[in-house]
Amino acid sequence: MSILDIKNLNLAFKTLTGQVDVLHGIDLNIAAGEKVALVGESGSGKSVTARVVLGLLQETRSARINGSVVFDGQDINAMPARKRAALRGTKMSMIFQDPTSSLNPMFTVGNQFTEVLRRRDHKLSKMASHDRATKLLEEVAIPDPARVLGSYAFQLSGGMNQRVMIAMALANRPKLLLADEPGTALDVSVQAQTVSLMRDLVEENGTSVLFISHNLGVVREFADRVYVIYRGRIVEDGPTAALFANPLHAYTRALMSAVPRITGAGLPEVPEVSDDFLAARVSHTEAS
Amino acid sequence: MSAVLRLLLHRLGISLIVLIGVSMLIFSIARIIPGDPARIALGPNATVEQITKLRGEMNLDAPLPVQYGFFLADISRGDLGTSLYTNRPVTQDIAQFLPATLELVFLAGAIMVAVGLPLGILAARYRGRWPDHFVRVLALLTVSAPGFVWAVILMLLFAFYLPLFPIAGRLSDIYEIERTTGFLTIDTLLAGNFAAFKDAVHHLILPAVALSLSGIGQAARLTRANMVETYDKPYIEMAQAYGFHPSRIARSYAFKPSLIPSLTIIGLDFAVMLGNAFLVEAVFAWPGLSRYGVAVILRKDLNAIMGTVLVIAVTFLIVNIIVDLLIAFLNPRIRYSTRGTS
Ligand SMILES: Nc1ncnc2c1ncn2[C@@H]1O[C@H](COP(=O)(O)OP(=O)(O)OP(=O)(O)O)[C@@H](O)[C@H]1O
Ligand SMILES: [Mg+2]
Numbered sequence: 001m002s003i004l005d006i007k008n009l010n011l012a013f014k015t016l017t018g019q020v021d022v023l024h025g026i027d028l029n030i031a032a033g034e035k036v037a038l039v040g041e042s043g044s045g046k047s048v049t050a051r052v053v054l055g056l057l058q059e060t061r062s063a064r065i066n067g068s069v070v071f072d073g074q075d076i077n078a079m080p081a082r083k084r085a086a087l088r089g090t091k092m093s094m095i096f097q098d099p100t101s102s103l104n105p106m107f108t109v110g111n112q113f114t115e116v117l118r119r120r121d122h123k124l125s126k127m128a129s130h131d132r133a134t135k136l137l138e139e140v141a142i143p144d145p146a147r148v149l150g151s152y153a154f155q156l157s158g159g160m161n162q163r164v165m166i167a168m169a170l171a172n173r174p175k176l177l178l179a180d181e182p183g184t185a186l187d188v189s190v191q192a193q194t195v196s197l198m199r200d201l202v203e204e205n206g207t208s209v210l211f212i213s214h215n216l217g218v219v220r221e222f223a224d225r226v227y228v229i230y231r232g233r234i235v236e237d238g239p240t241a242a243l244f245a246n247p248l249h250a251y252t253r254a255l256m257s258a259v260p261r262i263t264g265a266g267l268p269e270v271p272e273v274s275d276d277f278l279a280a281r282v283s284h285t286e287a288s
Numbered sequence: 289m290s291a292v293l294r295l296l297l298h299r300l301g302i303s304l305i306v307l308i309g310v311s312m313l314i315f316s317i318a319r320i321i322p323g324d325p326a327r328i329a330l331g332p333n334a335t336v337e338q339i340t341k342l343r344g345e346m347n348l349d350a351p352l353p354v355q356y357g358f359f360l361a362d363i364s365r366g367d368l369g370t371s372l373y374t375n376r377p378v379t380q381d382i383a384q385f386l387p388a389t390l391e392l393v394f395l396a397g398a399i400m401v402a403v404g405l406p407l408g409i410l411a412a413r414y415r416g417r418w419p420d421h422f423v424r425v426l427a428l429l430t431v432s433a434p435g436f437v438w439a440v441i442l443m444l445l446f447a448f449y450l451p452l453f454p455i456a457g458r459l460s461d462i463y464e465i466e467r468t469t470g471f472l473t474i475d476t477l478l479a480g481n482f483a484a485f486k487d488a489v490h491h492l493i494l495p496a497v498a499l500s501l502s503g504i505g506q507a508a509r510l511t512r513a514n515m516v517e518t519y520d521k522p523y524i525e526m527a528q529a530y531g532f533h534p535s536r537i538a539r540s541y542a543f544k545p546s547l548i549p550s551l552t553i554i555g556l557d558f559a560v561m562l563g564n565a566f567l568v569e570a571v572f573a574w575p576g577l578s579r580y581g582v583a584v585i586l587r588k589d590l591n592a593i594m595g596t597v598l599v600i601a602v603t604f605l606i607v608n609i610i611v612d613l614l615i616a617f618l619n620p621r622i623r624y625s626t627r628g629t630s
Pocket of ligand 2: 048180
């Protein structure tokens with residue numbers, strides 16, 4: 001059974017200069033416990049896809065959304081805003097690019113943890129929340145949880161904050177984790193460490209993941225399946241091994257030939273825009 | 289807390305320097321204004337001998353630096369000299385008139401914060417929608433006229449045409465309240481006279497609202513602007529991604545970080561009110577420092593002028609120190625600036 005099923009998702013923004021079409025009929029599917037990556041160049045529509053799934057763009061007045069986004073059996077687009085908000089932080093959660101600036105500078109980590117835990121358990125006491133947060137921080141291999149809980153994000157290292165973000169995102173045992181270029185702001189080895197930590201934890205919990213990344217190396221390590229997005233269209237998808245072994249779409253090939261030039265967190269530079277990039281979508285079957 | 293302590297000492301040091309500057313300034317200005325203070329003090333019928341004698345007593349014939357030295361020595365003893373106008377020590381005059389002004393300014397400041405900040409939060413939370421437009425128009429309207437204009441308008445509307453509030457003064461004649469602090473709202477309560485307390489508050493409302501209006505507009509606009517900026521921060525998106533209620537995000541996650549840059553300006557607004565209070569007091573015949581200030585300026589009552597300006601400068605500095613400490617206390621980055629990072 002799939003946890004997320006996006007069908008023919010179209011997205012446009014109304015701007016002062018007219019309408020900008022951003023997504024042109026995205027189809028994307030994530031099975032329970034599956035780790036799926038969405039890769040593509042900057043501006044291709046990765047983040048907006050995640051924000052539609054989270055139900056955040058539905059709240060943006062300039063956004064025009066069409067198509068169905070079925071999460072856990074219910075269409076996110078068709079439900080009232082309240083119900084969408086109720087899913088966020090409980091059944092789905094998100095990890096952002098820069099952990100340090102994603103934590104509020106006015107509240108301690110412990111404070112923010114309590115808020116997150118109370119999303120599921122409204123009456124959770126401070127004490128109980130502290131205990132629970134301590135356990136969760138131990139899960140992400142933070143050696144002294146008490147100190148981290150009492151600290152502000154700016155007092156901790158980026159890697160430490162990233163671990164905090166992962167622990168928070170998984171705190172309420174969501175069914176779906178959206179990770180939008182997690183830790184790209186960190187240095188390469190720290191990013192790799194935290195991604196593998198995240199992989200272990202989601203595998204343990206059976207959490208489905210939509211993993212957004214520029215970094216094909218990390219994607220290859222992390223994902224079961226990959227979707228390649230180009231200018232708001234999925235151009236190729238398939239199991240990670242098959243897709244990397246035999247990229248069929250011209251854009252995917254260009255993306256992969258750019259890999260050697262990627263330095264850690266850098267963007268793949270796809271040098272030319274070619275007409276082939278607009279060719280029809282290719283899907284690998286399990287066999288290929 | 290040592291970071292905060294360091295900050296406090298630093299600010300006190302700066303304040304001292306500012307105070308010395310202010311004292312030099314008012315000292316020089318007071319001596320430069322044409323007219324002989326001794327002659328003015330003694331009136332038109334004074335003889336030359338009398339004037340010469342008084343000039344001697346007032347050290348008016350000594351060189352300016354020497355006069356300034358006398359002046360400083362007196363101040364440091366808490367002696368601001370005698371007012372030629374009231375014939376009493378200036379400190380005593382100020383002690384009598386300052387509480388009325390402070391009572392007005394404190395209430396106006398409280399109204400500014402209590403109304404201005406929530407309006408700003410509301411505007412930012414509903415950015416681009418009607419509450420935002422409403423607040424922006426309101427802010428523009430209130431900022432567009434100074435306090436004394438509002439005083440006249442409010443007085444005409446709510447004391448004259450629609451007599452909801454008293455037209456002038458601090459307290460109705462029927463009440464006789466023993467003076468303890470000089471703050472009537474406190475003294476009436478100390479006296480256990482609740483009717484008089486209500487009467488005093490009743491008298492306070494119109495002038496305080498008039499005084500606070502432009503501050504409300506300022507505070508609302510500032511809060512909105514800072515919050516709109518904060519709304520673009522990743523931690524707001526994160527709060528939204530966790531499904532926190534939009535009102536909660538506004539009040540807590542977006543407002544608190546935005547308050548810090550607003551506070552400095554709000555502190556300044558508060559100090560500006562002290563200046564605006566002079567004209568508002570004039571409109572409402574409020575027996576505060578303004579009346580005294582205007583009277584002593586017209587009479588070229590040097591000691592009293594210097595005393596008044598000095599007291600206002602000190603109040604200004606105290607407000608600034610309080611604001612700085614508040615910022616340090618609210619901002620964890622300052623509070624913990626001595627601690628290392630992990
Ligand atoms: N609120 C908005 N109004 C107008 N256009 C928007 C808005 N949000 C996103 N877009 C546009 O949608 C397109 C897709 O943006 P998106 O953030 O999803 O890109 P991305 O694939 O995540 O890129 P990156 O790798 O740089 O994060 C971009 O061209 C962007 O300019
Ligand atoms: Mg993005």
